[in-house]
Amino acid sequence: MKPYSILLIFAVYTAVLFAIAWITSRKSDNETYFIGNRQSPWYVVAYGMIGASLSGVTFISIPGDVSTSYFSYMMIVIGYLLGYAVIAQVLLPLYYNLNLTSIYSYLETRFGFFSYKTGAFFFILSRSIGASFRVYLVVNVLQLFVFDAWNIPFVVTVILFMGLIILYSFRGGIKTIVWTDTLQTTFMILAVAVTILLISRDMNLSLGSLISAAAESDYSKMIITDWTHRHHFIKQFLSGAFIAIVMTGLDQDMMQKNLSCRNLRDAKKNIYLMSWSLIPVNLLFLFLGLVLYLYAAANNITIPGSSDDLFPTIALQHLGPLAGIVFFIGLVAAAYSSADGSLTSLTTSFSVDFLGLKKNKLVSEERKIQIRKRVHFVMAVLLISLVMIFRAISDQSVIQKLFTIAGYTYGPLLGLYSFGLFTKFSVKDKWVPLIAVLSPIICWVLSTNSEQWLLGYKFGFELLILNGLITFLGLLLLRNKTSN
Numbered sequence: 247m248k249p250y251s252i253l254l255i256f257a258v259y260t261a262v263l264f265a266i267a268w269i270t271s272r273k274s275d276n277e278t279y280f281i282g283n284r285q286s287p288w289y290v291v292a293y294g295m296i297g298a299s300l301s302g303v304t305f306i307s308i309p310g311d312v313s314t315s316y317f318s319y320m321m322i323v324i325g326y327l328l329g330y331a332v333i334a335q336v337l338l339p340l341y342y343n344l345n346l347t348s349i350y351s352y353l354e355t356r357f358g359f360f361s362y363k364t365g366a367f368f369f370i371l372s373r374s375i376g377a378s379f380r381v382y383l384v385v386n387v388l389q390l391f392v393f394d395a396w397n398i399p400f401v402v403t404v405i406l407f408m409g410l411i412i413l414y415s416f417r418g419g420i421k422t423i424v425w426t427d428t429l430q431t432t433f434m435i436l437a438v439a440v441t442i443l444l445i446s447r448d449m450n451l452s453l454g455s456l457i458s459a460a461a462e463s464d465y466s467k468m469i470i471t472d473w474t475h476r477h478h479f480i481k482q483f484l485s486g487a488f489i490a491i492v493m494t495g496l497d498q499d500m501m502q503k504n505l506s507c508r509n510l511r512d513a514k515k516n517i518y519l520m521s522w523s524l525i526p527v528n529l530l531f532l533f534l535g536l537v538l539y540l541y542a543a544a545n546n547i548t549i550p551g552s553s554d555d556l557f558p559t560i561a562l563q564h565l566g567p568l569a570g571i572v573f574f575i576g577l578v579a580a581a582y583s584s585a586d587g588s589l590t591s592l593t594t595s596f597s598v599d600f601l602g603l604k605k606n607k608l609v610s611e612e613r614k615i616q617i618r619k620r621v622h623f624v625m626a627v628l629l630i631s632l633v634m635i636f637r638a639i640s641d642q643s644v645i646q647k648l649f650t651i652a653g654y655t656y657g658p659l660l661g662l663y664s665f666g667l668f669t670k671f672s673v674k675d676k677w678v679p680l681i682a683v684l685s686p687i688i689c690w691v692l693s694t695n696s697e698q699w700l701l702g703y704k705f706g707f708e709l710l711i712l713n714g715l716i717t718f719l720g721l722l723l724l725r726n727k728t729s730n
Contacts (some may be wrong), residue, residue, distance in 0.1 A: 251571075252392050252574060255571060255574055255575060255578075256574075256578060259433075259575060259578055259579070260410055260414075262429065263410075263414050263426050263429065263582065264413070264414050266414075266422065266425050266426050266429065267413075267414035267415065267417070267418055267422045267426070270418045270421045270422045270424075270425055271417035271418030271419075271421070271422055274417050274418050274419070274421065275611060275615065276603070276611065276614055276615055276618055278418060278419060278420075278421050279417070279418065279419025279420060279421070279590070279593075279594075279618060280347050280419060280420060280502070280594050280597075280598070280604075281347055281420060281502065281505050281506050282419075282420045282421035282424060282506030283421070283506075284505070284506060284507065284508055284509075285421075285506070285508060286420075286421070286424045286503070286506040286507050286508070287507075287508075287512075288507045288508070288512035288513065288515050288516040288519075289515075289516070289519065290424060290425065290428055291424055291503050291504065291506065291507055291516045291520075292515070292516040292517075292519040292520040292523070293427075293428050293431055293520075293523075294423075294424055294425070294426075294427025294428045294430070294431055294503070295427065295500065295503055295516070295520045296431045296435075296520060296523055296524060296527055297427050297428075297430040297431030297432075297434050297435075297579070297580075297583045298427050298430075298431075298499070298500065298503070298583055298587050299494070299500075299520070299524060300431075300434060300527070300528075300531070300580070300583070304528075304531060304580075305384070305434055305437075305438075305531075305557075305576060305577065305580040306383055306384065306387065306554050306557060306558070306577075306580070307383070307553070307554050308528070308531045308532065308535060309531055309532070309534045309535030309538055309556065309557045310535060310538075310552075310553030310554050310555070310556040310557060311535065311553055312465050312532060312535030312536050312538075312539060313465065313535075313539060313549075313553060314553070315477050316464070316465050316466065316467040316468070316470075316477075317465070317466050317467060317468040317532050317536075318467070318468060318469070318470050318477040318479065318482055319482075319528065319532060320468050320525075320528065320529060320532065321468065321469070321477075321479045321482035321483045321486065322482045322483070322485055322486035322489065322707065323486060323524055323525055323528045323529075324483060324486060324525070325482065325483040325484060325485060325486020325487040325488075325489070325490070326486050326487070326489070326490040326521055326524055327521055327522070327525075328483075328486075328487040328490075329486065329487040329488060329489065329490025329491045329494070329495070330490050330494070330517050330518070330520070330521035331518075331521075332487070332490075332491055332495065333490065333491060333494060333495035333517055334513075334514045334517040334518060335514075336667065337491075337495040337496075337501075337663075338504060338510060338513050338514060338517065339510060340352065340667070341501065341504075341505060342505075342509070342510040342513065346505065347505070347594065347598050347604055348366065348498060348594060348595055348598040348599050348604075349496070349498055349501050349505075350362060350365040350366040350369065350498070350595065350599055351598070351599070352663075352666070353365045353662060353663075353666070356666040357662070357666065357672065357673055357675050357678065358673075358675030358678075359675060360675045360676050360677075360678050360679055361662060361673070361675055361678045362599070363599070363600070363679075364658070364662075364678050364679045364682045365658075365659055365662055366595050366599035366600065368655045368656075368658055368659055368682060369496075369497065369498055369595055369655075369659070370592060370595055370596065371655055372655040372656060373497070373498070373499060373588055373591060373592055373595075374588075374592065374628060374629065374632060375632065376588075377585060377588035377589075377592075377629060378629050378632030378633050378635075378636065379636060380585070380588075381404075381407070381408075381581065381585050381629065381633050382632075382633045382636040382637065383554065384577055384580055384581040385400075385403055385404055385407055385581060385633065386400075386637070387554075387555075387558050387577060388403065388577060388578075388581070389403050390558075392574070400634075400637055401634060404630055404633050404634065405630060407581065407585075408585065408626050408629060408630050409626075411582065411585050411586050411589060411626070412589075412622065412623060412626050414426070414586075415586050415589060415590055415622075416619055416622045416623075419590050419593075419594075420502050420503060420506050420590055420594075421506065423503070423586050423587050423590055424503055424506060426582070426586065427503075427583060427587070429579070430579040430580070430582055430583040431579075431583075432579075433575050433576050433578075433579040434576050434579050434580055434583070435527060435530070436572065436575075436576065437572045437573055437575060437576025437577075437579075438530055438531060438534050438576065439530065440568070440569070440572040441534060441557075441561055441565070441569055441572065441573065442456070442530075442533065442534055442537055444565050444566070444568065444569050445537050445538070445541045445560075445565065446537075448541070448565060449540075449541060449544060456537060456540075457533075459540060460533060460536045460537060460540070463536060463539075463540065465535075465536045465539060466536060470482075473703075476704040476705065481707070481708045482707070484708060484711065485707030485708045485710065485711070486707075488660065488707075488708075488710050488711050488714070489707060489710065490521070491660065492656040492657075492659055492660045492710065492714075493656060496656065496659045496660065496663055497591075497656075498591040498594060498595050499587050499588055499590075499591035499592075500587075502587075502590070502591050502594060503587070504516060504517065534557070535556075535557075538556055538557060538560055539556075541560060541564075542556070542560065545564065547559075547560065547564060557573070558573065558577075561573035562574075585629065588629070589622065589625055589626055589629065590622075592625040592628075592629075593618060593621050593622045593625050596621050596625065597617065597618050597621050601617065601621070603617060603618065654686035654689060654690065654709075654713060655686060656710060656713075657685055657686055657689060657709075657710055657712075657713020657714045657716070657717060658681070658682035658685050658686065658713070658714075658717045659714075660710065660711075660713065660714030660717070661681075661682075661685065661713070661714040661715070661716070661717020661718040661720070661721060662678075662682070662717065662721070664714060664718055665717075665718050665721045665722070669722075669725075671721075671722070671725035671726065672725070672726045673721050673724045673725055673726065674724045674725075674726065677724050678721070678724065681717055681720035681721060681724065682717060684716075684720065685713055685716040685717040685720060686713060688716055689709055689712055689713045689716065692705070692709075692712070693705045693709055
């Protein structure tokens with residue numbers, strides 16, 4: 247692909263996003279930005295959330311990861327169904343009954359000031375690191391395969407990318423994101439489907455023959471029964487349930503879209519439709535990964551040192567211009583999807599949870615809008631800075647550890663909400679931050695030494711459950727003698 251062709255594709259896709267932003271942000275105010283005036287159609291939210299759930303990590307990493315984890319990831323996706331049912335039946339009614347804008351406001355009502363700030367802080371910490379990692383992963387591929395050809399510095403690419411997101415999301419906020427997510431979902435799925443069809447044609451196999459070859463491959467193994475394996479099927483299923491609860495139900499980014507629905511009933515329909523849709527969509531991504539490995543073997547293509555490079559290498563260097571075009575569009579869609587919602591939710595959380603923008607009756611609406619726009623810009627600068635730090639580290643194993651650490655911060659949220667929902671105890675609020683910090687540290691120590699201490703046992707995603715349990719037990723020790 248010629249550089250000007252790639253630039254044209256990028257420009258056209260971005261122009262469509264700006265057109266959507268212009269339409270959705272007319273007569274916008276803070277309520278539009280924060281919760282879309284609660285007017286989002288539930289089916290649009292559900293479809294867009296598929297792309298938001300996938301993100302750049304799924305688009306790049308899941309296909310390449312098939313060589314080591316096979317199809318065991320599907321057990322996590324099946325576990326999502328249980329987790330999303332909990333969100334629909336427990337968390338959404340709570341959020342709607344309290345009429346929340348930031349979901350962490352519940353912690354103030356339930357426990358007090360320090361618990362509230364702790365929950366919001368852990369979200370901002372985790373979402374900042376996680377979103378920056380996803381942006382880095384995708385923009386790094388864009389830089390490697392596209393912008394390096396023009397000798398454009400990486401920092402310029404990142405600033406350009408984040409600058410565009412600032413421009414199309416700073417007015418409409420969540421109302422704009424709900425609609426742009428539908429575009430991103432469409433092109434991410436389309437890129438995967440077209441790539442599979444192109445590989446099928448190039449290998450002179452019908453789609454049915456390709457599916458049969460995939461089914462016979464060792465890569466298609468879905469259920470791992472070795473209990474010490476980090477991908478054991480029961481661990482994967484339970485982890486999937488809790489991942490859904492914390493990374494959707496306790497995540498401002500994802501729940502802000504749900505809270506933009508017209509009412510609780512619509513929000514529930516959105517959750518159920520989205521959760522069931524994730525099964526065929528994730529299966530499609532895993533099938534693509536398997537097909538990529540079959541294609542590489544059939545054509546003697548050297549597997550890249552990093553599995554994340556497998557999809558871009560084959561799409562951009564071996565399948566022809568059409569594959570390159572659809573991959574690039576899917577990659578751009580994944581990149582935007584990874585960043586725009588995160589930027590909006592970070593702005594919302596900081597504005598509502600730390601600046602008290604919703605509660606302050608002494609500040610005019612115009613002034614609140616000005617403050618929110620400044621926070622939006624500052625959060626974008628924060629994400630750019632973190633992406634550049636990842637670039638400076640240039641060590642994939644270190645970056646993956648940072649991403650894992652970001653995941654640890656969801657454990658205290660799980661413990662806080664579980665304790666709040668399933669007990670009637672109040673707690674010594676000022677000590678809650680200490681428990682929230684100690685819990686991830688204990689989990690990290692256990693995970694690092696588990697093979698030596700636990701007869702070869704390797705922790706997987708179930709570490710999240712343990713993290714939440716430790717926080718829960720810590721809060722139990724902090725309980726007041728009298729219940730609420």
